[in-house]
Amino acid sequence: MKTGIRYQLFILTSKVAVSTLILLSVVYSIYFTIFADNFPEYDWIPASHDWALTIISCLLSSVTALGFAWSFAQKVITPLNTVAESARKIAEGQLSERARHSTREIRETALLIDDFNTMADKLEVMSSEMKKWNAAIAHELRTPVTVLQGRIQGIRDGVFEKDDRQFAILLNQTEGLSRLIDDLRVLSLSDSGQLYLYRETVQMDKLIINSAELFRNELENKGLKLVIEAEEMAGFVDKMRIGQVLSALLSNAIKYSVPGKILVTCHMIAGDIRITVEDEGPGIPSEESATIFDAFYRTLSVRSEKTDGSGLGLAVVSAIGRAHGGKVCCKQSILGGCCIELRLPAETN
DSSP states (O other): OTTSHHHHHHHHHHHHHHHHHHHHHHHHHHHHHHTGGGSOTTTTSOOHHHHHHHHHHHHHHHHHHHHHHHHHHHHHHHHHHHHHHHHHHHHTTOTTOOOOOOSSOOHHHHHHHHHHHHHHHHHHHHHHHHHHHHHHHHHHHHHHHHHHHHHHHHHHHTSSOOSHHHHHHHHHHHHHHHHHHHHHHHHHHHHTTOOOOOEEEEEHHHHHHHHHHTTHHHHHHTTEEEEEEEOOOEEEEEHHHHHHHHHHHHHHHHHHOOSEEEEEEEEEETTEEEEEEEOSSOOOOGGGTTGGGSTTOOOHHHHHHTOSOOSOHHHHHHHHHHHTTOEEEEEEOTTSSEEEEEEEEOOOO
8 A cells, every 4th residue: 555646645745744844943943043132032932822823734734735635646546547457357358448537537647548548449459350360361271271181182092193183283272372371471561561672773664564464375365355555664663562463463353354355554643653454344342442452351242253362462462552652542444344553652762
């Protein structure tokens, strides 16, 4: 109890009262010692009733000061107690617990409660997101691992032949697993602010053309015609990461677009390098245009069709865009489908 605020304030008030009484006596004595010659003998010595009045005044002052101190302590102690109680409950796993405001609190303690509750809100959201991430990661990893395990066990037991087709299936699963791990690593680095870029001055038109051309045959096999419109310009970017962006966007086009044209553009507009990938359909509903960049999010149409994909591609695109100081958005394409646009600041080294 001696470490409590109430006790400390009581001791402090008592010290002030005693110190005031001592100082009053010292000053009174010094004053009349100096001017004793101007007073008849013994007239300067305080009478009993003077001492009584002085002591009573000091006691009353002490009681009054203690009352004010106690009232002030209540304004401080009550909010601190509710914060401490909430902190204990949160430490025990009750993340929905929040500190409560009281009618008797000062501005600083009110701000403390607000900041504590804000911290608790973020902690609850982070915990919820972590659970979702863990569940999603486990779900996405389960499929390729299960296929690999089943195929390998089947080859060992003689159920499957040791031919090129089986090895191609195994290789495809390992490649998918590798891509998933790489995407998770990019998002993890982005969330922790450690997604570092290795920038260099590159010709954006050549980078766009070379990256997109790698997908031409695969696009044509899906009935998609690749059209590239790239303005000649230089950009100070991470060449590999921009290639990764185009790879993710064109892979999505191959998976989800209807047969038709795939338009890839790169232009300088209003001081920004704007890279777009557009298709002829089916497009993305406007109400989902912002959430498609969240990790593991998949549109309702994709989920209903059970199309392969982890839902990380656009999240990786968004993370790379932010790392470059730019942003990515989804809008309606002039072709009638979806347009994913990446805006990068046109800065040079």
